[in-house]
Amino acid sequence: MRAGRVAVDGARVRDAALRLADGAAVVLDGVAVVERGPRYFMLHKPAGCVCATSDGVHPTVLELVPEAERDGLHVVGRLDLDVTGLVLLTDDGEWSHRVTAPRRKCPKTYLAELAEPLAEAAAASLRAGVRLRGEERETRPAAVETVGDRQGRYHQVKRMVAAVGNRVLTLHRERVGPVDLDPSLAPGAWRSLTAEEVAGLAACGPPAVPSEGTSQGPS
Ligand code: URA
Secondary structure, three states: OOOEEEEOOOOEOOOOOOOOOOOEEEEOOOOOOOOOOOOOOEEEEEEOOOOOOOOOOOOOHHHHHHHHHHOOOOOOOOOOOEEEEEEEEEEOHHHHHHHOOOOHHHOEEEEEEEEEOOOOOHHHHHHHHOOOOOOOOOOOOOOOOOOOOOOOOOOOOHHHHHOOOOOEEEEEEEEEEOOOOOOOOOOOOEEOOOOHHHHHHHHOOOOOOOOOOEEEOOO
């Protein structure tokens, strides 16, 4: 500023203490400086990408976003390397905390292919909550729906399925809170979240607890 490189609303300014009015047009070296608001994206994660900002071995989900958009983004709730589906990205730390804070219990819906048909007793255990090795408490009740011969739908997944004596072969996240993975997004593709989706995720609360033994839709 002291070098006279900055202009505000067409007038050169040299005072670094200047308070900008809302909507002030700031120009540095003749180029408009545009304040970028917070950014929110959904991405269709393909298998083989890691949910990290950098990784020495595998490509990251951030590398699927053009470089110009990548700066400052982080992943909101990771998926494992082999898991596909809905991943959220943002540069708004407060928002991502709201979406992921365990106490808010924002539900996630997964489509899983299992090694074995899901036994009714196993589904009942998942609905009731299972104790995972190394954990002090049971998992929260999961809504489980069998949608084919060998598939189930639930959250906190691979370990829960292992805890009831089965094995996840493939896992795909379809939904977080009120937001579905956009079916028009091919694996690796992304889009901005709508204002409604951003607000819906920020307000996301716990799912209705399924009653024992009742088949539930996605939570
Ligand atoms: N549950 C898992 O086991 N893996 C994921 O990536 C997400 C949920």
